[in-house]
Amino acid sequence: MAKCVLIVAEFRGGNFRRVSSEGASEGKRIADALGATLCAVAVGSGVADKAAELGRYGVKTVYVADDPALESYLAEAYVPFAADAVTQCDPAAVILPASVDGKDLGARLSAALGAALAQDCTQITCDGGKIKAKRPVFAGKCFAWCEWAEGALPVISCRPNVMDCLLPSEGDQAEVVKLSLPVPALRSRVKGIDLDTSGKVELTEAEIIVSGGRGMKGPENYAMLEELAKILGAAVGASRAAVDSGWRPHSDQVGQTGKVVNPNLYIAAGISGAIQHLAGMGSSKFIVAINKDGEAPIFSKADFGVVEDLFNFIPAFTEEVRKLKATCS
């Protein structure tokens, strides 16, 4: 019978990332359904001191690998520790965040364990001890339900911003167990880290995204979206047309060959709504389209549509948002 569910907690820059709380919450739900305990593995530098904190999410035991050489994620360095934790606790399922590093770790870990991975899942169910996971395929045009063979270990990564986060129960501490494995000899290394310190909100984690397409007409006009984004605490995205034109960095591209985002609110300005763009933002909780062409396909996906010239509308909208924020705070 199942003993535990193991989550991989992501630790960066001295803290657990938000995706780790989401993973822990989901892990706890599955563990409860299985009548199992919740364990975690955390790899990083300085993580041992913080690991007990995961107890707030119901984690009983955290396996940690703490070494300055593990400061930054490297598949070759992290995977042996995650695999070791799996050996130690023999879980009924492994749950990771489908973050940039989590997806990579999950894939290599699965191969190392000979386990099957369902990447980027949006739902996990557990009926009568049987785990199933649902994941978008064909860029969200369809969903696939995955099931594991008898005796196979499910490895599941969870799409950020989708699953419910449990309220932490303050004070609960997890037991911390150090993994005794040495840091393996590595044939890959981190040469540099360049973190954006401008306070920009990360697209894949943003609750609100303001996105601009070819209708923005030029790079200088994005200042308008940046301003709106700042008031909303939003991230700024772009269509491929804007990125291909060199107006915005490729890291801002939303879509099938860009980022897949799941904000509460996605505001598309001057974006026509090509199928490849919809692939990246179609599952946003609310979609607003601002387009001067009332026939633009984006309107068929939008909860609220505004048929206007964005150069008139965005400043007026920004003004109204500012007023709302002033009365709310």
Place this chain on the structure above:
Amino acid sequence: MNVVVLLKQTPDTESVIRIAGDGKSIATDDLKWIINPYDEFAVEAALRLKEKHGGTVTIVSWGPQRVVESVRTALAMGADTGVLIDDPALEGADSLSIAKALAAAVKELSADVVVCGSRAVDYDLGQRGAMVAEFLGWPHLALAVSMESDGSHVVIERPIEGGKVTLEADLPALVTMGGSHAVWNPRYASLPGIMKAKKKPLATKKLADLGLDPAECSAQAAKMQVTSFEMPPQRAAGRIIEGEDTAAKARELVRALHEEAKVM
């Protein structure tokens, strides 16, 4: 330098996806096929390595005979040879088995670098690159938006949430491609390239040719299966915000987002 590209053929990104009658697969009869965009970036990146260091670029793909067309396209872009793994035993196989087959094919090619996509835009499995690296026992670097090599190392830039890291691996190594068209700007096949591609070697292999036991890689050996597909929920019809003038529409939109949607 010998570079191997793992290439998957995927449906065109414009495709309408329909669930097949069995509920467990996707109808493929009316699909148009393309090279997975990320694998096209991989071909481009591989050709740039070859241009700098000499050597060869080999395309390795698993799939049915229709995939020949995509492999030929990559050969027309400038790759030298192709290997198509086409074995009915792999029908219904899981990612682990496919990755094993791809790794076995790579092993025969004395590759210095393997480049592949970070994900295939069909099932978005996002895993086979790292799996192949693990089966080869090589380091791998994922989600490259740039790739350089001095002949004994490979260096990439990898975007992470809120920044970018620069990573290096000793060769042989595997790299998966991130970025987008703007980053890699994959070349088109030229007309002479297309002519030449017709004569380039393209071998078809079975699992046994790669030293693998078909039973170990078959659907029966799969540890995971897709048991059903479902369509996403239809979005309720939206509303066009009306108002006398721009300011009135702006006011109404803010009200709706605040009071109805409660997202502001």
